[in-house]
Amino acid sequence: SDKALIVTLGEMVVDFIPTVSGVSLAEAPGFVKAPGGGPANMAVAASRLGGKVSFIGKLGDDTFGHMLADMLEQNGVSGDGILFDPEARTALSFVSLRADGEREFVIYCDPEKDLRLKPEELNLDILRSARVLHYGSVSLMMQPCRSAHLKAMEVAKESGALLSYDPNLRLSIWPSPEEARERILSVWDKADIIKISNDELEFLTGSDKIDDETAMKLWHPNLTLLLVTLGAKGSRYYTKKFHGEVDTFHVKSVDTTGAGDSFVGALLSKIVQDPTILENESKLREVLKFANACGAITTTKRGAIPALPTEAEILALING
Numbered sequence: 214s215d216k217a218l219i220v221t222l223g224e225m226v227v228d229f230i231p232t233v234s235g236v237s238l239a240e241a242p243g244f245v246k247a248p249g250g251g252p253a254n255m256a257v258a259a260s261r262l263g264g265k266v267s268f269i270g271k272l273g274d275d276t277f278g279h280m281l282a283d284m285l286e287q288n289g290v291s292g293d294g295i296l297f298d299p300e301a302r303t304a305l306s307f308v309s310l311r312a313d314g315e316r317e318f319v320i321y322c323d324p325e326k327d328l329r330l331k332p333e334e335l336n337l338d339i340l341r342s343a344r345v346l347h348y349g350s351v352s353l354m355m356q357p358c359r360s361a362h363l364k365a366m367e368v369a370k371e372s373g374a375l376l377s378y379d380p381n382l383r384l385s386i387w388p389s390p391e392e393a394r395e396r397i398l399s400v401w402d403k404a405d406i407i408k409i410s411n412d413e414l415e416f417l418t419g420s421d422k423i424d425d426e427t428a429m430k431l432w433h434p435n436l437t438l439l440l441v442t443l444g445a446k447g448s449r450y451y452t453k454k455f456h457g458e459v460d461t462f463h464v465k466s467v468d469t470t471g472a473g474d475s476f477v478g479a480l481l482s483k484i485v486q487d488p489t490i491l492e493n494e495s496k497l498r499e500v501l502k503f504a505n506a507c508g509a510i511t512t513t514k515r516g517a518i519p520a521l522p523t524e525a526e527i528l529a530l531i532n533g
């Protein structure tokens with residue numbers, strides 16, 4: 214089709230989710246498998262909303278890797294940029310759901326083994342046809358995948374794509390918080406669009422005041438749109454010309470996994486069709502309402518990808 218292309222780059226993982234909520238991992242009576250990982254969640258979210266999406270990454274040439282690639286294909290995401298590596302091992306993540314719907318992770322992942330994508334292995338044709346390149350998460354933080362990301366960002370940018378960054382911080386896999394902060398901030402000024410959560414805002418600035426002044430500490434001159442997601446309180450947006458907050462919708466949350474990825478998927482599915490959204494506050498507020506609703510619905514079911522909504526479900530929530 215001649216639709217504008219969203220390309221996402223990064224890792225995919227298999228999430229193991231306890232069959233009951235509100236227990237620790239050790240107490241879980243059983244688990245269900247669900248595909249996940251920030252970049253993959255975002256890819257499927259945008260695809261389910263009618264976006265044309267292509268995924269670039271590397272998976273283990275194992276049962277879990279093929280399960281993930283099949284899942285992307287079933288969800289309409291092109292896997293032409295996926296490589297399978299017999300030496301790699303697909304990452305697994307055990308996600309426990311606390312009684313309040315918040316989540317905890319134990320990740321079985323060695324980024325240097327799991328994420329072996331090298332710069333010379335990138336599919337440049339896909340990158341050159343991207344209108345938006347989305348990246349972030351674990352795979353941007355570790356070599357050799359980090360170099361592959363930096364090259365992909367350069368190639369896509371040169372071809373006129375917007376770069377969208379979500380650091381998707383998982384501190385538990387980092388040797389030190391300082392190192393994580395430094396690696397995140399070292400690619401900060403390359404992105405046109407950045408989405409962070411309120412926790413990431415706190416982590417990156419060292420300030421526990423979630424306000425405009427704190428957010429502005431992360432502004433940089435190359436940035437077009439900075440978003441801060443606030444869970445059940447909605448989201449805030451900052452551009453060169455305007456800033457504000459958009460409320461989300463009241464839902465019964467059971468699992469917040471993937472809410473942020475789903476929010477970004479909804480946002481990018483709209484921006485890729487009409488980049489003037491970035492310059493027009495009333496259009497942007499409409500789109501953020503849509504993205505908030507998308508994030509909200511994602512929290513109403515277990516797992517990320519199984520919970521991602523269609524456009525009709527989002528409109529039903531918005532129109533009450």
Ligand code: ADP
Nearest residue numbers: 410442443444445447448461472473505508509
């Ligand atoms: P992350 O997954 O990155 O921590 P959030 O949890 O803030 O991101 O969720 C992203 C967006 O999804 C929020 O900005 C909000 O619009 C929506 N959302 C998340 N949790 C809820 C909730 N409990 N109720 C309603 N909307 C929610």
